[in-house]
Amino acid sequence: MRCGVLLLSFTPRPDVVVAAAARLCYSDVSAAELLAGESPEKMRGLLRHIRESGHFSPFEHASFTFAVDGLSRVASHQLVRHRIASFSQQSQRYVTMGEPDVVIPPSITKDSELQQRYLEMVRTAHAVYMQLVESGVPKEDARYILPHGWSTRLVMTMNARELHHFFTLRLCRRAQWEIRNLAREMLVKVREEAPLLFETAGPSCVLRGRCEEKNPCGRRYSSLEELLNEKIV
Ligand SMILES: Cc1cc2nc3c(=O)[nH]c(=O)nc-3n(C[C@H](O)[C@H](O)[C@H](O)COP(=O)(O)OP(=O)(O)OC[C@H]3O[C@@H](n4cnc5c(N)ncnc54)[C@H](O)[C@@H]3O)c2cc1C
Numbered sequence: 001m002r003c004g005v006l007l008l009s010f011t012p013r014p015d016v017v018v019a020a021a022a023r024l025c026y027s028d029v030s031a032a033e034l035l036a037g038e039s040p041e042k043m044r045g046l047l048r049h050i051r052e053s054g055h056f057s058p059f060e061h062a063s064f065t066f067a068v069d070g071l072s073r074v075a076s077h078q079l080v081r082h083r084i085a086s087f088s089q090q091s092q093r094y095v096t097m098g099e100p101d102v103v104i105p106p107s108i109t110k111d112s113e114l115q116q117r118y119l120e121m122v123r124t125a126h127a128v129y130m131q132l133v134e135s136g137v138p139k140e141d142a143r144y145i146l147p148h149g150w151s152t153r154l155v156m157t158m159n160a161r162e163l164h165h166f167f168t169l170r171l172c173r174r175a176q177w178e179i180r181n182l183a184r185e186m187l188v189k190v191r192e193e194a195p196l197l198f199e200t201a202g203p204s205c206v207l208r209g210r211c212e213e214k215n216p217c218g219r220r221y222s223s224l225e226e227l228l229n230e231k232i233v
Helices: 014-024 031-037 040-053 057-061 073-079 112-134 139-145 160-170 177-193 204-208 224-229
Strands: 004-010 063-072 086-089 151-159
Touching (some): 063 160, 073 177, 112 139, 151 160
Antiparallel strands (some): 004 063, 063 151
């Protein structure tokens, strides 16, 4: 299964809602009035100010829900470390893994012999899995034989503050290619719906023009456009 990301749902008018929440803090009128009165340029300036000053709490009022299919369990394990997000993941306790279905890293697909060997092992592991299931071993135990690369599906919700944090960590070149690809797809999708909230996002080289990693990759991005257009693997 190829990895696919769908933006299932999101807070309506996310830019406006966050801008109104932020403006409310400094205003003597209601958020409803503010929602009507804010010009796009004023919103842009306000949201930029909040991002740059790090006063991110108004960003928590906009949430985004994604459906992700075809991610490896390696990457999903990295993803679920983000504790402020909400997750529902396909269960290998209840769903039978009826066909071999793995993500193959590009470092392996580029060598047909290695890819062949990789797939042979996957098919062997899957055949043993099916034998265990058919012999009455519970799926929750039989799955122990399946490889890390097995593909999974999940639904995930993050608010815009957590998304910014996630993009800072997972769009950095030091993150692994699969979760970087996922993070970039997610950023592209949320920028379509909330261009002001995500006018900029990503690692510190993009946000602040300098690397804040202890072990820099040595190839910092010069702009968000470079990050969005880069072929990751
Ligand atoms: C390049 C890279 C390499 C990594 N390598 C490893 C590794 O080798 N081993 C490993 O175990 N992990 C590794 N990680 C995972 C990493 O340690 C974090 O678990 C993961 O990135 C989630 O980050 P987070 O905790 O900041 O995010 P979230 O869980 O989304 O939390 C967001 C923020 O909320 C706050 N917060 C959340 N929960 C708490 C809490 N309980 N108490 C206080 N504040 C909280 C923190 O400010 C946190 O930054 C790696 C991550 C990256 C990006």
